[in-house]
Amino acid sequence: MVFRLLLLNLPALARTIPKTVWIAVTCLLVCCGPTGLLLGFVGVTASQSADFVCQCDAALGPDKTSTCQQENGRNHSRQIPTANPYAELSFSPTDDHVPDRAKACAQAMRNAPYQLAPINTLAVGRSADCANRLALELTRRTTATAHASDSDSAQWAATLRDIIHTASLAPLLGSCEQVSSPHIQGSCAGTSATAPITSRRSIALPATVKDQALCGQIVDPCAVSPGDLVFWAFENDEATRVGIAVRDDSRPGRNSTTCESSESTTVQVAVVSFDITTGITRLFAIPPSVESRIKRVLPSE
Missing domain, CATH: 3.90.1720 (endopeptidase fold (from Nostoc punctiforme))
Incomplete structure (x- = not known):
């Protein structure tokens, strides 16, 4: 479900995806059609789907249907954004196909800072x-x-x-x-x-x-x-x-x-x-x- 929601909002995430990825997506579309594009894109967006779940987990708290899985090196595989790249996500309040948590998360992303990997050092000063x-x-x-x-x-x-x-x-x-x-x-x-x-x-x-x-x-x-x-x-x-x-x-x-x-x-x-x-x-x-x-x-x- 998270993957489907991210596909619907790819324009909002475009800035966080390397140019080489978009070139690969275009090739899949030309060579293999929409089905090939979908299958090929699963590998491209897997890390983003996991990241989105973690952003929602940090903002809204625990969710019984999905768990934030921290990856080694999360947030370090690409340039760290200076603003929350999910802030532009938007869902219609009347869209019954979108889970309430996804709507709540999209709303929260407008104000929540982008989350890096959990801090593991003590605060001092x-x-x-x-x-x-x-x-x-x-x-x-x-x-x-x-x-x-x-x-x-x-x-x-x-x-x-x-x-x-x-x-x-x-x-x-x-x-x-x-x-x-x-x-x-x-x-x-x-x-x-x-x-x-x-x-x-x-x-x-x-x-x-x-x-x-x-x-x-x-x-x-x-x-x-x-x-x-x-x-x-x-x-x-x-x-x-x-x-x-x-x-x-x-x-x-x-x-x-x-x-x-x-x-x-x-x-x-x-x-x-x-x-x-x-x-x-x-x-x-x-x-x-x-x-x-x-x-x-x-x-x-």
């Missing part, structure tokens, strides 16, 4: 340290609400927005004093791994959890670091819960995940989020990787 400090400070507040609600979720998303904005400015201002994010719509600008360093100085994320989940670069679970955002509880291709990763050295083995990155540095991390039962902000164990997605929105130094 003042931005990560600042985010870690601000998030842990929230856990020292013990005020509970009568019950959690959608407004609590919206407020928590706004709180994380302020933390990320403040942390993104820490290297520039030299301090970690809380700064409210600008009263603008917010976007994923500056959270792409291919974005220039100068554009990453001030980050204002979107206001909602589902839109924040589109931002950043996917992180390997064993490289999760302070400041990374963790999304889980996906419903209808949208994240409904978000937390921020922090160092958890105080309680080894409890509410923490110990991983070893490619740098062979052991870290203990947990996720700070609000309790949907009590409304209290506290530490949680990071959800299993099959149920969550980790995104890095802050640059390392």
